Amino acid sequence: MTDSLTLAPWSEQGLDLLHRQNTPELTEHLGGVESTEQVERRHERYLALTGGQMFLLLHEGEVAGSVGYWTHDWQGRDVYETGYAVLPAFQGRGLAVQALLLCARRAGREGTLPWLHAFPSVHHGASNAVCRKAGFELVGEVAFEYPPGHHIRSNNWRLALAD
Template sequence: MSVAGRMVRAMNSLHLAPWSEKGLQILHRQNTPEMTEHLGGPETEQAIADRHARYLRLDGGEMLIVHLGEVAIGSVGYWEREWNGEDVYETGYGILPEFGGNGYAVEALRLAADRAAARGDRRYLHAFPHVEHAASNAVCRKAGFDLVGTVSFEYPKGTWSESNDWRLDLTARGA
């Protein structure tokens, strides 16, 4: 089978599962200097436990585990927020480095956007990657988001940085 054929087969087995206790392992694996470089750096054990607990009880959105076949390869999610006077969803995603560069983040983000669109209660889904995070900005572009502009964005809490504001019109996705 060709490389392209294997990739199509692998992409077809990419799916999202609800956040569960398995997600705690993903958070630990994502808590590296490489994966958190544009997110304020690695978190403490307590911060990871707190994040996991928030994800388990998330209301007004969902955190999801990204699976390639039976293997958990990352996370994606969306949650309610107010942005520029409008009720929107914000999204975040992270694919483990050993699975990077294969389009999995793009596909996971599209699947999460479909789930957000199916709720029918928000028009836009926004992502706010740091302006210097080339890979994350490429994911947004490839997933069909439009670049709205550059903004000062707070993440983590108390830390402001220059981020790109990417926006996806959920009403254009159909339900």
């Protein structure tokens, strides 16, 4: 892991990042590009998040993406769900894997739930590779709704959290 990679708590800087991430390329597997109002509401939800935390991914001091975890009711049980995105200029360097591992450590230290799950589309090869490289276990394929009203086939990856 590189010393130049850090996670910073979500802040007002995150709004600019969300706008930069709101491209067809980065939202292809997430229901598509959002309106300005939807991006602003997402930012406000991230600032107010309880039961987890969103982070800015900083690479050599520059905002390179986002990662976070939050409580999710999965099949009648609370688990942590995670999500991550790296801007195209920073992709291909292993930053998503490193960020996901740092986020998992935070969830394990600060949270109370035993599992961290990721639900990338079965068609999103890069995101599934991130989960595999970060040591997540592939539980199987599932029906998943994200964003609300948008149904996809996802892989259910999970990682046991420990301090």
